[in-house]
Amino acid sequence: MEIAIEHSTVHIYEHPVRYGVQELRLTPPNTPSQQVLDWRIEMPGIEGAAKWFDAWGNLVHLVNQTREHSDLEIRVTGLVGTSDADGIIGELPNSPTPRIFVRETPLTRADRSLSAIAASLEGKHRDQIALYHALMEAIRERVEFDAGQTDMTTSAADALKSGHGVCQDFAHIFLSVCRRLDLPARYVTGYLVVREGDVGAEAQHAWVEADVAGLGWVGFDPANGICPDDHYVRLACGLDAADAAPIRGIRRGSGTDTLSVSVSVLKQTQQ
Amino acid sequence: MVAANGDIRTSYREIADWLVSQPKGGLKQKARDAEAIFRRLGITFAVYGSNEANERLIPFDIVPRIISAAEWRKLERGIEQRVRAMNAFLHDIYHRQEIIRAGRVPEALILQNSAFCPQMIDQDPALGVYSHIIGVDLVRVAENEFYVLEDNLRTPSGVSYMIEDREAMMRLVPELFARYRVAPVEHYPENLRRTLQSVAPPNCAGDPTIVVLTPGIYNSAFFEHSFLADEMGVELCQGDDLYVDDGCVYMRTTQKPKRVDVIYRRIDDDFLDPLTFRPDSTLGVPGLFAAYRAGNVTIVNAPGTGIADDKAVYTYVPQIIEFYTGEKPILNNVPTYNCANDEERNYVLDHLEELVVKEVHGSGGYGMMVGPTSTRKMRAEFAKRIKARPNNYIVQPTLALSTCPTFIEKGIAPRHVDLRPFVLVGDRIRITPGGLTRVALKKGSLVVNSSQGGGTKDTWILED
Numbered sequence: 105m106e107i108a109i110e111h112s113t114v115h116i117y118e119h120p121v122r123y124g125v126q127e128l129r130l131t132p133p134n135t136p137s138q139q140v141l142d143w144r145i146e147m148p149g150i151e152g153a154a155k156w157f158d159a160w161g162n163l164v165h166l167v168n169q170t171r172e173h174s175d176l177e178i179r180v181t182g183l184v185g186t187s188d189a190d191g192i193i194g195e196l197p198n199s200p201t202p203r204i205f206v207r208e209t210p211l212t213r214a215d216r217s218l219s220a221i222a223a224s225l226e227g228k229h230r231d232q233i234a235l236y237h238a239l240m241e242a243i244r245e246r247v248e249f250d251a252g253q254t255d256m257t258t259s260a261a262d263a264l265k266s267g268h269g270v271c272q273d274f275a276h277i278f279l280s281v282c283r284r285l286d287l288p289a290r291y292v293t294g295y296l297v298v299r300e301g302d303v304g305a306e307a308q309h310a311w312v313e314a315d316v317a318g319l320g321w322v323g324f325d326p327a328n329g330i331c332p333d334d335h336y337v338r339l340a341c342g343l344d345a346a347d348a349a350p351i352r353g354i355r356r357g358s359g360t361d362t363l364s365v366s367v368s369v370l371k372q373t374q375q
Numbered sequence: 376m377v378a379a380n381g382d383i384r385t386s387y388r389e390i391a392d393w394l395v396s397q398p399k400g401g402l403k404q405k406a407r408d409a410e411a412i413f414r415r416l417g418i419t420f421a422v423y424g425s426n427e428a429n430e431r432l433i434p435f436d437i438v439p440r441i442i443s444a445a446e447w448r449k450l451e452r453g454i455e456q457r458v459r460a461m462n463a464f465l466h467d468i469y470h471r472q473e474i475i476r477a478g479r480v481p482e483a484l485i486l487q488n489s490a491f492c493p494q495m496i497d498q499d500p501a502l503g504v505y506s507h508i509i510g511v512d513l514v515r516v517a518e519n520e521f522y523v524l525e526d527n528l529r530t531p532s533g534v535s536y537m538i539e540d541r542e543a544m545m546r547l548v549p550e551l552f553a554r555y556r557v558a559p560v561e562h563y564p565e566n567l568r569r570t571l572q573s574v575a576p577p578n579c580a581g582d583p584t585i586v587v588l589t590p591g592i593y594n595s596a597f598f599e600h601s602f603l604a605d606e607m608g609v610e611l612c613q614g615d616d617l618y619v620d621d622g623c624v625y626m627r628t629t630q631k632p633k634r635v636d637v638i639y640r641r642i643d644d645d646f647l648d649p650l651t652f653r654p655d656s657t658l659g660v661p662g663l664f665a666a667y668r669a670g671n672v673t674i675v676n677a678p679g680t681g682i683a684d685d686k687a688v689y690t691y692v693p694q695i696i697e698f699y700t701g702e703k704p705i706l707n708n709v710p711t712y713n714c715a716n717d718e719e720r721n722y723v724l725d726h727l728e729e730l731v732v733k734e735v736h737g738s739g740g741y742g743m744m745v746g747p748t749s750t751r752k753m754r755a756e757f758a759k760r761i762k763a764r765p766n767n768y769i770v771q772p773t774l775a776l777s778t779c780p781t782f783i784e785k786g787i788a789p790r791h792v793d794l795r796p797f798v799l800v801g802d803r804i805r806i807t808p809g810g811l812t813r814v815a816l817k818k819g820s821l822v823v824n825s826s827q828g829g830g831t832k833d834t835w836i837l838e839d
Contacts, residue, residue, distance in 0.1 A: 125619060125662045127650050154622020154669040159496035166622055166665035200496045201472055207486050207493060343493065352650055354661040 105187070105334045106141070106372040109295050111180040111308070111365075113351060117173075118359030125168040126353035129293070129340035130180055133163070133196055137189035138337060143182035148173065160290070161198030162340040162348075178351060183372070184337045191323035191331030193313055193338075202315040205288035211344040212280040215261040221246075221277075222284035232287070232316045240326045243277050249327060256345065271310045272345045274326035278312045279344065288315040290341045291348045292323065295369045297335040302328055307369035308350075313341060337369070386441045386837060387780075389554045394438070394780070394787060402782050405437050405547050412543045434830030435540060437547060440779045440792055440812040441555075444839045446519055450796065451806050453521070453705035456696060458509055458798050461528060461683045463699035465505035468682065469495045479698050480691045485682065489736070492644060492679030494651055498668055501574040502801065505677040508567070508639075509798040510534070510811070513706070515777040522707045522774060524793065526684040526692070529676060530641050533811040534797045535599040538563060538606075540833040541809070556838040558808035563797065564606035567639075570801035571607075574673050575636045583636035585609045586626060588617070590642045590658045600641050614642075619662030623671045637673045638663075644678045652678075686735045686769045710772060714765035723761065723770045727754045731771045731821075732761070745821050747773055776821055779832065781814055791815045793823050794834065808836040 111130075126147075132140050145165065153165040169176070208214070214222065221242055229235040246264060253268035260280035263273035275291055282289035289312055296302065296309035311325040311332060323332040332338070342348030355361070383391050394402075413432050442450075467473050468485055469492075475482045485491055510531030512524040541560050545552060568585065575583035589600035591613050604611035616627055617635065625632040640647065646656040651664035666672045682688060690711045696704045712719045712730075723730060727746050734742035744757045761768050778789035796810035812832040813823035823829040 123618065125650065127662070127665060149621075152621030154665060154671065156665060156669040157497070158668065159494055159498075164665065164668075166619070166662055166669070168620055168662065170620055198497065203472075203475075203482065204486060204493060204496065206482075207491075354649055 105185070105297075107184050107186055107295070107297055107335075107337055108368075108370050108372050109180065109182045109184065109337065110368045111295070112367075113178040114364045115176045116362040116364075117175060117355070117357060118361070119357055120172045120174050121169075121176075121355045121357035122172055123168070123170060123357075124173070124176060124353060124355040125166070126178070126351060128165040128167060128178070128351055129158075129162045129342075129348060130165070130178075130350050131163040132182070132184060132294070132337055132339050133161075135189075135193050135196060135338060137187050137191075137193070137332075137334065139185040141183040141185055143184075144180070146179045146181075147177060157198045159200060159204075160341050160348075161196055161200070162342070186334040186337065188333040191333070192319055192321075193323060194320035196321070199321075202288040202321070205290045205315065205343065206283050206286055207343060208280075208283055209344045209347070211257075211259050211346060212276050212283060213259065213261065214280045214284040215264075217264050218261055218277065218280045219284055222281045225281070226285060232314070233322070236282075236314050236316075236322075236324050239278060239281055240324060240329050242281075243274055243326050244329055247274060247277065249274075271325075271327040275310050275312045276344060278314075278324065278326045282312075282314055289313065290321075291344050292341045293339045293345075293348050293350055294332075295337040295339070295367070297369050297371050299335065307367045308365075309336070310345065311336075335371075386443050390438065390441065390551070390780075393548075393551055393554070402437065402787075406782055408547055409435050409437055409543055412546060413539070416539060433536065434816060435543065436781050436814055436816075436830050436832045437544070438780050438782055438787065439544060439551070439833045439835045440794070441835045441837065442794075444837050447558075447808060447836045449519060449705065450513070450521060451808075454511055454796060454798055454806055455804050456700060456702060456705050457511065457523065457526065457692075458506070458800055458804060460692075460696040460699045461509075461526060462503070462505055462800060464695050465528075465677070465680060465683050466503055467699070469498065469505075469679065474695070474698055477698070479694050480688070484687060484691075488682055488685055488687070490679075490681035490685045490688075492682070494664065495677065495679035498677075500677050501576055501673050504574055504800050506680045506683065507570055507574060507675045507677075507800050509800065510795045511798065513794045513796070514774055514792075515794070516774050517777075520707070521794075522709050523692075524709060525686075525689070527795070528680045528684040530643070531795070531797070532596040532599055532641075533795055534563060535602045536831050537797065537807070537809055537811050537834070538602075540811075540831055544833045555835060558836040558838050560807050560809035563807045564603060566799055566805045566807065567603065568607040568609070570799040570805060571637045571639055571675060573802035574675065576670050576673055578670060579636045584626070584633060585637045585639065586612045586617070586635050588612050588614070588638050588640040588642060588660075590646065594641070596641065603639075614658045614660050617660045617663070619660060619666050622662075622666055622669045624660065624663060624666050635672060637675060639675045644681065647674070647678060686733060687766065689769065709774065712770040714761050714768050714770060720761065720765055724758055727758060729773055731773050732757050733769050733771070735767050735769060743822075745773065748820065773821065779812070779814065781816070781830075781832070783816070788818070790818070791821050791823065792832065810834045 149167045149169045153167045250268040260276035263269040313321040316322045506528040510527040513521045571585045587604040624635040645653045646658040648659045648664040649656045650661045693704045714720045730746045732744040776791040779792045781790040792814045799805040812834045813829045815823045
């Protein structure tokens with residue numbers, strides 16, 4: 105399948121900004137299930153951007169603006185060819201040892217309820233894949249997909265307690281339980297061609313990858329209860345949502361920042 | 376100063392003669408002169424958590440601490456071995472993690488440690504050096520027997536006292552320098568500058584531009600930051616003076632911006648770059664870490680070196696040295712009890728009055744308890760804390776720290792001392808023959824930290 109993506113992030117500042125700097129994890133890698141056919145990031149300062157690979161092998165752009173400005177648009181357009189590889193990613197270039205991804209973070213720290221889910225799964229499944237599917241089921245039984253109940257800073261423990269969450273919360277709960285079981289798992293950002301019945305009506309999506317012996321990294325989408333197929337475009341990975349954030353920025357200037365995001369992820373019809 | 380058989384150690388004989396020959400009141404006068412010198416130099420030290428007297432002088436003692444050439448040679452070899460091993464360890468745990476795979480250090484101790492900096496994974500600092508500036512805390516318990524208390528691989532302070540103490544001594548007691556051949560310490564700033572130059576990024580053309588990055592005048596060691604910048608002839612900057620453009624770091628100047636190649640930072644990892652570390656930090660430079668990862672600037676010491684001087688990792692340093700050097704450690708580690716182990720914890724709880732308890736992430740003598748001088752109430756409190764969070768504490772035997780003659784109100788008396796020599800690692804390892812000797816001014820006290828009322832002495836390494 106070919107997927108066309110248009111992702112625009114617009115900041116409108118109350119007062120002029122003298123200096124701004126952004127870190128972008130907005131470039132998809134080639135994987136067994138996706139081939140990047142065309143990809144472009146447009147924004148002021150992108151010509152001089154420093155490009156580097158972070159600890160997890162994500163390509164990062166560091167972009168800055170030194171001229172005074174009152175608004176900023178980060179515009180990403182691209183075309184990605186995808187196939188269904190049962191979620192298997194394997195090993196991507198520049199990846200560190202998977203064991204690093206057992207590291208707990210503030211957003212994925214397990215509390216008693218998360219530990220209880222871990223305990224209920226331990227030793228009950230014939231293989232890791234079965235365990236991960238059982239974990240997705242367990243999360244979907246306890247948490248209802250519901251935008252607006254949680255935010256960027258909600259931890260896995262708080263999301264589970266509230267019983268509501270978005271894809272980020274489902275992913276954090278998955279990671280927390282895996283790490284409790286000493287199984288490496290990581291947060292993944294990307295885009296989704298939304299089908300009928302899929303949650304995450306917003307086409308920006310998040311899921312996880314878990315390390316499976318013999319296969320390497322395998323994707324799981326706990327919010328939808330499936331392994332990613334050819335409707336998914338993978339961007340970046342990290343220890344949690346904060347770590348893998350597609351855009352992080354800082355500006356010098358006071359006043360408010362009004363943010364609007366529009367994303368369109370469309371299946372290209374064959375000519 | 377006094378050997379086991381009661382004789383005065385050879386190295387101190389001249390000092391002993393000199394002390395005896397001083398006229399009545401002469402030493403007191405020298406002590407007053409010393410204070411005047413330090414006031415004029417403006418060397419002060421801020422003490423956190425005390426309301427009054429936010430800044431005060433660190434007491435200076437005019438009786439020098441003397442280390443023989445032979446003892447120093449052994450120390451030097453031991454320190455060099457240690458810093459090589461620690462830099463190899465840092466490279467390994469931020470790359471292939473062979474030491475974990477080999478089962479020599481537990482995986483969780485590294486991966487779950489808050490001092491481990493995942494952002495540093497696969498980063499290759501210039502010349503492979505992570506910790507460039509190190510201050511190893513040592514104590515001497517017997518002739519030729521030193522123990523390492525802490526490695527201080529992050530941003531050790533105190534080197535300005537080493538230099539200023541020497542300067543003060545040369546003014547106060549020039550006659551003593553005629554009787555001893557004392558190794559000079561004044562080359563330190565020059566060696567620091569050379570070390571920093573040698574680790575400039577490979578893409579830096581020409582003479583690298585170096586800056587010292589300070590959190591500002593309210594930091595307890597601000598004096599030292601400005602002292603070192605001055606001595607090296609480089610700019611002293613705060614976060615605001617620097618900015619990132621097109622992936623490189625620039626310094627604002629009165630003329631056009633100047634590209635910066637090497638940053639000797641005296642701010643903690645957490646505050647370096649709000650884009651990568653603590654987002655609320657206003658001390659750092661947004662984008663600095665990206666410029667570092669892109670290979671356009673060197674950060675000295677590298678972020679994430681704290682994992683190597685973490686108190687819980689300390690226990691494994693002897694194994695770390697053997698793993699990377701294939702040699703037995705030359706300097707001893709203080710034996711350390713692991714409170715997570717039931718048997719060792721029970722021993723600790725039964726013997727608190729003879730042990731030293733330290734918080735794993737504490738520093739500067741805060742959050743610690745010295746058993747022999749503790750009260751029953753303190754011991755009960757620490758027992759409770761150890762039981763609640765055994766991994767948060769390390770426990771060590773109380774060492775019989777060597778003492779050094781020290782001038783007090785009533786004359787000369789022995790006081791406990793430690794020693795922090797300063798090591799520079801770049802194109803080569805440079806160890807300054809000297810160091811900061813800290814002295815516990817309270818009788819019997821073993822806590823030498825300046826934040827806890829300790830003082831300093833000049834440290835004399837004798838030349839053959």
